Amino acid sequence: xxPLTRDKFLSPLEFAHLKAFVETNEPNRDQLLIQLAIxxxxxxSELLAIKRSDLDHDARAIYIKGLKGSRDRLMPLxxxxxxxxxxxxxxxxxxxxxxxxxxxxxxxxxxxxxFHSIRHTFAVELYxxxxxxxxxxxxxxxxxxxxxxxxxxFVYSQEELRKLLVG
Numbered sequence: 763x764x765p766l767t768r769d770k771f772l773s774p775l776e777f778a779h780l781k782a783f784v785e786t787n788e789p790n791r792d793q794l795l796i797q798l799a800i801x802x803x804x805x806x807s808e809l810l811a812i813k814r815s816d817l818d819h820d821a822r823a824i825y826i827k828g829l830k831g832s833r834d835r836l837m838p839l840x841x842x843x844x845x846x847x848x849x850x851x852x853x854x855x856x857x858x859x860x861x862x863x864x865x866x867x868x869x870x871x872x873x874x875x876x877f878h879s880i881r882h883t884f885a886v887e888l889y890x891x892x893x894x895x896x897x898x899x900x901x902x903x904x905x906x907x908x909x910x911x912x913x914x915x916f917v918y919s920q921e922e923l924r925k926l927l928v929g
Contacts (some may be wrong), residue, residue, distance in 0.1 A: 766916040769875060770898045771882040780880075783870055794846055795856050798824070799877070802837040803884030803902055805829060806863050807879050814853050817844070821895040832903030885913045 772780065779905040781800060784793040799809060807829050816825040818836065828834045839847070847855055858866075867877040881902070889898050897908040 764912065766882060766886070766912050767921040769879075771879050771886055772872065773876065776875075777883050777887070779872045780870065789846065791850055791856065792870070794843070794850065795858075795863070795866065796870055796880070797843060798839075798847065799880045801839060801843060802826060802914055803881045803888070804837070805832075805881060806860060808832075810854075810858065810860065810863060812855060814855065817848055819848070826903070831905060833900075833905055835900065835903050837901070843899075870904065882913075885910070888916060889913045889917055 780796070784796045784800075786793065789797065795809060798804065798808075802824065804826050805910065808826050811827060811829065812824065816827070818825060821836065821838065822841055823836045823838045824844070824847070825836050850856075856863075864877065864926060871877075881892075885898050886903055889895065892898075895907070895910055895914050898913055899907055902910060904910045
C-alpha cells in the first residue's frame with residue numbers, strides 16, 4: 763500500500779479553487795470533464811471512454827466502465843451536470859486524446875499536481891464525509907479493500923496528529 767502524500771491530492775483550498783473555476787454558469791466541454799472527475803473520482807482513461815450509451819437518463823447517472831482492473835459502477839450526478847453532459851454532441855461526449863486531457867488540466871489546474879490528484883481528493887473527501895470505507899471502495903471501483911485503505915490511513919493519521927499536536 764503506497765502512502766498518500768500531499769503531492770497526490772489537492773488541498774482543501776486548491777480543491778475549492780478548482781471547483782469554483784470549472785463551475786461557471788455555462789461551462790464548456792473541458793470544464794464539464796473536470797467537473798465529472800470531481801463528482802465521480804473516475805480515472806482519466808475511464809472518463810475518456812464514456813459513451814452516450816453510458817448515460818442512464820432514468821437514474822440521472824453515468825455508467826463508468828472500470829479500467830485497470832477496477833469494477834464497473836453507476837455514479838449518480840446532479841440533474842444539472844447530467845443534463846449538460848447529455849447535451850454534448852457525438853457518440854463520445856469527451857472524444858479527446860489522453861494528451862489533450864493533460865493540456866486541459868494544465869489550463870485549469872490550481873497547481874502542478876497530476877490529473878489523478880482529483881481521484882485521490884474525491885476519495886479523501888468522500889471518506890471524511892461518510893466514514894464509510896466500503897462506499898469509497900464502491901465509488902472508486904476497487905476490487906480489493908486494501909487499495910482503498912490508504913484513504914482511511916491518511917485521514918486517520920492527519921486527524922490524530924492534529925489532536926495530539928494542535929489540541
